[in-house]
Amino acid sequence: MAADLSSATLVEKGSLTYGVAASFAPFEFQKDGKPVGFDIDMIEALSKKLGVEAKPMNMDFQGLIPALQAARIDIINSAMYINPKRAEQVDFVPYLKIGNQVLVQAANPAGITGRDASLCGKTVAVTLGAIEEIYARQDDKRCKDAGAAGVTVLTLPTGQDSYLSLRQGRADAAFDSTPGAVELLQNSPGVYAVVGPEFESNTQIGMATRKGDKAMADALTAALKEIVADGSYKALIAKWKLPASVALFD
Template sequence: MTTLPRLSLRSIPLISALLAAQFVNAATDVAPPVITAGQLTYGTAATFAPFEFQAGGKLTGFDIDLIEAIGKKLALKPIAMNMEFQGLIPALQGQRIDLINSAMYMNEARAAQVDFVPYLRIGNQVVVTLDNPEKVTGRDNSLCGKTVAVTLGGIEETYARQDDQRCRSAGLQPVKVQTLPTAQATALSLRQGRADAIFDSTPGVVQLLREVPDVYKTAGPEFESDTRIGIAVTKGNTAMSAALQGALKEMVADGTYKQIIEKWKFPETVSLFD
């Protein structure tokens, strides 16, 4: 009879850690480094429904469901740090969080500061009030001389400033870009007549029209309809990127990714994975 070696109490935490690492490796082939053992600490700006927002004092939204599912695949407990959108990249670079999970639009300026793991494609729309007193017809010259409310630091601010420059270059009145801290604040500004239009993501517009019927409508076609959004990780953190990609791959294979899209009533076109 073979005698098994006796395990000391000191050995148990080490064995548990090894087993956890094996579980993560089995799921994703890569065990991602994290700031706090057993946790996946993420930064989010929970003011961008339907991606991340607060309801009844709790975080909810598409991205919140997504990170919870990713956490299960990586055997890590997601822990949110809710902050202003402008503070997300500095928090990541300062190693206060493991990643940014906040419907962050991927662009060259951000890609120079962080690495992205894309997970969704979305478009954007111009929103006006039902009466549309300024006769805005979309993202066109009807915006020249008008006030457009956007979320500070969001990609919509970039689009609005591009339109301002386009109007100026054409010798038309400039676009007055009104920056506000949240998407909810931009919608309120429009409703109160302080803005003539707002820019928002297509899923955000769907949520707005559903929650506040008979107040808003879209103007013109969807624009920038192939914009990618991604989870941001520290520049050069290939282990975390690979782990997230592995988790997403499994979620697509087992149907979890599709279920989250359907739960939040996003159009099928948002999927990056066939």
């Protein structure tokens, strides 16, 4: 199967218009007013294989699926974690698997030890609509079911807002992807720390297409196979310093 978009319906002819919430480093974030990151480089590589220009449309994360369903964008390319609820709304082309970490202030004043009972009665910052919100709400239920104080889930528009709320002490912890946590610790030495083991480490992330849009899904899948075969996929993982364990393909 060759990478071919000729049978797909595009928002703009000659362009692959993709929705992105550019606030989730190192996958997509803003630099000099433009989105950069692993996903941005990947969609550029895929678009070359497909013979179109990659055209980003930056928006809040919770607006991505509605924009796709309304045909304002062709696909979602925003490190979207695949879960059953989302899979009811959109189709996915998986391209990485990824784990998560619990972030705290470097001094860890709340004494949190990981994704465990130490979160009960604490405030956890997460991106609104992201899978980390689901995890935090699961922890809230788990604490309450055990007769302990629940978790206060502080939902915020972006990962940067979560980091800031943690830094300012408005949250006791934040949940982030393992690559995101690594990047944060590198860029803000002495400010944050990771506690406890990685969790949900086999969650897949994927590009999302409209339900039943087989032409688009097939074209992305074929292009993805091509960048795996020519080495571009592994090169991008290395460039963005992602752990080798994220690779879904050899």
